[in-house]
Amino acid sequence: MKHTNYIVVLFLAFAHLALGQVTLAQVRQLTMDDAVKLALDKNRDLKVATLETSKSTQKVVEARGYALPTVAASAQYLYYFNKQVSFLPGSFVGLGDDQVATFRVGGSNALLGGVAVSQPLFQTSVRSGIKVAQIDESATTEALTTVRANVVTDVKKAYLDVLITQEQLRLQQQSIARNEQALKDSRSLLAQGRASRVDTLRAFVTVENLRPTLIQLTNRIGITKTILKQTMGLDEQEAIELQDSLLYNEALFISPGTDVFLDAVQARPEVRRLELLEKLNQEQIVQQIAEKQPKLSAIGLAQAQSQANNFQFGDYKWPVSSYVGLQVNVPIFTGFRTNSRIQQAQITRQQSNTQLANLKEIVRAQVKIGLANVEEARLRIQTQQQTISVAELGYRITRDRWKQGIASRLDMSDAELSLTQAKSNYLQAVYDYLTATVNLDKVLGKIK
Structure with missing residues (x-):
């Protein structure tokens, strides 16, 4: 029993010493x-x-x-419940010259995508x-x-x-x-x-x-x-x-x-x-x-668009239009x-x-x-x-x-x-x- 007490006291002494070292x-x-x-x-x-x-x-x-140039890509999808209307002179379809003919063109689905570039010059x-x-x-x-x-x-x-x-x-x-x-x-x-x-x-x-x-x-x-x-x-x-x-x-x-x-x-x-x-x-x-x-910039655009009445995208035609030019803002x-x-x-x-x-x-x-x-x-x-x-x-x-x-x-x-x-x-x-x-x-x- 005395031996056990001695071990406990010795252990506590070492623990106290170690704790003191940690504190220091x-x-x-x-x-x-x-x-x-x-x-x-x-x-x-x-x-x-x-x-x-x-x-x-x-x-x-x-x-x-x-x-530096600014480059922006855009995409657009439109669904027409009523197709777009175009106006032509009446003489194109046998009407009088003072009349206007209307007819609907394009498809129900319209898609548009393009890339625009603008570069400040001055x-x-x-x-x-x-x-x-x-x-x-x-x-x-x-x-x-x-x-x-x-x-x-x-x-x-x-x-x-x-x-x-x-x-x-x-x-x-x-x-x-x-x-x-x-x-x-x-x-x-x-x-x-x-x-x-x-x-x-x-x-x-x-x-x-x-x-x-x-x-x-x-x-x-x-x-x-x-x-x-x-x-x-x-x-x-x-x-x-x-x-x-x-x-x-x-x-x-x-x-x-x-x-x-x-x-x-x-x-x-x-x-x-x-x-x-x-x-x-x-x-x-x-x-x-x-x-x-005044501000002068060079601008450019390339875009593709298509219209159809169905979702057969593989059959769509994608005509491309593009331009470059100068733009002046005064x-x-x-x-x-x-x-x-x-x-x-x-x-x-x-x-x-x-x-x-x-x-x-x-x-x-x-x-x-x-x-x-x-x-x-x-x-x-x-x-x-x-x-x-x-x-x-x-x-x-x-x-x-x-x-x-x-x-x-x-x-x-x-x-x-x-x-x-x-x-x-x-x-x-x-x-x-x-x-x-x-x-x-x-x-x-x-x-x-």
């Missing part, structure tokens, strides 16, 4: 670069934008198709339509680049949100650990008669007041990870673990040249897209004007529709010009703000690095003085709070710096 295997380890690559592959907004580029490519194929709107489709394809590609830049930026910022929340949790745990140590020291001094009961109670309350924030930060980590997974396009149930750390890296920022604004305007896909839309609107004006011009009056479309295209072009000028001013402001934010965060980091050193020294001195009975418990709490605040400010400054560099890369059009 399901946790996806992510660096920031990994998160970006996953987002570029799985993000749903990016997939929609990619499909839009495929659709615009097919629009080019469609536009070119209007310059149609200016076709050429303009191809140009419009090609420009639209290029504009859609720039829109895809914009979506890609937005996705990369959003993923990096979401990744940084998780990192700073984890660091804030770690900072809070350190604060609790320091206060717990202070509570332990206070109890020891109380037992020695060197500290008051009030100081011990105050130390206990301080520790307990820090715990709710610990719970909030723990919950916030789960929320920020959920946002990151949604941005990347991962399933919400999938577990992830971040591998990077929230560290200050001055090399991330490279001071731009004097023509930073011009470089940003040339690199931003949004600007290039609006420039293409302006060309697109101009070509649409040309396309609408072309609708007023627009004369279209109810002012063409003129209205021309006016609409001209107004749309004016709108795109205004939007382009406005976007350039927005880019100018974004570049200025982005550079200022990076520089501000850098200065805050340098300041907070010194502040942390001073706060740590102050905390150690105050702790030693408190243990010697020279400093009060209130002095001890202030020193610990100052140290925690200094580290929190430094952490926030590093986060702001990294976020500002991510935003600046997007503003300068460096995200490809």
Whole structure:
């Protein structure tokens, strides 16, 4: 019996170990670069934008198709309850010249089949339509680049949100650990008669007041990870673990040249897209004007027809008729529709010009703000690095003085709070710096 119990316990231990290994295997380890690559592959907004580029490519194929011949086959069957009537002058059948003779011709069953061909020879709107489709394809590609830049930026910022929340949790745990140590020291001094009961109670309350924030930060980590997974396009149930750390890296920022604004305007896909839309609107004006011009096409038809009073198809005669020719279509009056479309295209072009000028001013402001934010965060980091050193020294001195009975418990709490605040400010400054560099890369059009 004991042997059997031993086997059961051993089996459960191995099962638990195997289950733990499976659980660990399901946790996806992510660096920031990994998160970006996953987002570029799985993000749903990016997939929609990619499909839009495929659709615009097919629009080019469609536009070119209007310059190709159109071939259509047709077939028709008719059954006449009353046969067709033909009219002839009365003199043909011995009647007076002022009379009309009628008689029925053909069979009850009529069949008709043929092939018609039409080839545009001169149609200016076709050429303009191809140009419009090609420009639209290029504009859609720039829109895809914009979506890609937005996705990369959003993923990096979401990744940084998780990192700073984890660091804030770690900072809070350190604060609790320091206060717990202070509570332990206070109890020891109380037992020695060197500290008051009030100081011990105050130390206990301080520790307990820090715990709710610990719970909030723990919950916030789960929320920020959920946002990151949604941005990347991962399933919400999938577990992830971040591998990077929230560290200050001055090399991330490279001071731009004097023509930073011009470089940003040339690199931003949004600007290039609006420039293409302006060309697109101009070509649409040309396309609408072309609708007023004549259209010349080559046409041809070959058809066979037969009629009979029975369904003996083998006995049917199938005479064939055919022709080729030219067809000219000259627009004369279209109810002012063409003129209205021309006016609409001209107004749309004016709108795109205004939007382009406005976007350039927005880019100018974004570049200025982005550079200022990076520089501000850098200065805050340098300041907070010194502040942390001073706060740590102050905390150690105050702790030693408190243990010697020279400093009060209130002095001890202030020193610990100052140290925690200094580290929190430094952490926030590093986060702001990294976020500002991510935003600046997007503003300068460096995200490809």
